[in-house]
Amino acid sequence: MNRIKTVFLMTALACILMAIGGAIGGRSGVMVMFVIATAMNFFSYWFSDSLVLRAYRAQPVGEDHYLYRIVADLAQRADLPMPKVYIIPTEVPNAFATGRSPSHAAVAATAGILDLLDEDEIRGVLAHEMSHILHRDILISTIVACFASTISMIANIAQWAAIFGGGRDDDGEGSNPIALLVTALLAPLAASVIQFGI
Known part of the structure; x- marks a missing residue:
């Protein structure tokens, strides 16, 4: 059962990251967040134990x-x-x-x-x-901690992007400041809800 939970969790948090990327940078933001989520899944699965022990x-x-x-x-x-x-x-x-x-x-x-x-x-x-x-609880909790901290960091980026005018989306227009603000507020909340659920 915990293997299913782990796959579900990795997928859910990757989707949250891609939604944040979409709100900040359109389709290119989704692709960037997809790459980040894939890399995070790889490193949190294979190297989380050695990183924690070294820390x-x-x-x-x-x-x-x-x-x-x-x-x-x-x-x-x-x-x-x-x-x-x-x-x-x-x-x-x-x-x-x-x-x-x-x-x-x-x-x-x-x-x-x-x-x-x-x-x-x-x-x-x-x-x-x-x-x-x-x-196998340890893998789940490690992955949750890794993703929650990343989502919080990206929410901070969205907050500063909203304050300073954001970037450009795929059509060359400025990012929606309301979407950036909503992302900055809701992303950490969504990560926390998933973390508390696990």
């Missing part, structure tokens, strides 16, 4: 660390492939799973949560994260 400066953990042993035990019990295990050097207590599928997954925990919780509590937190891997 958090996550450090890989070896078999000698108790965090690795907990994840290995949970993976065996859930009949999942062993995900990569990382520690994030921050005192903020948090843990998350990322990756496009169970065979390409990673689990990360912050130094803060490891200091705050005992081993049984950490096992419970990691079991929750492993359930996200099992049900």
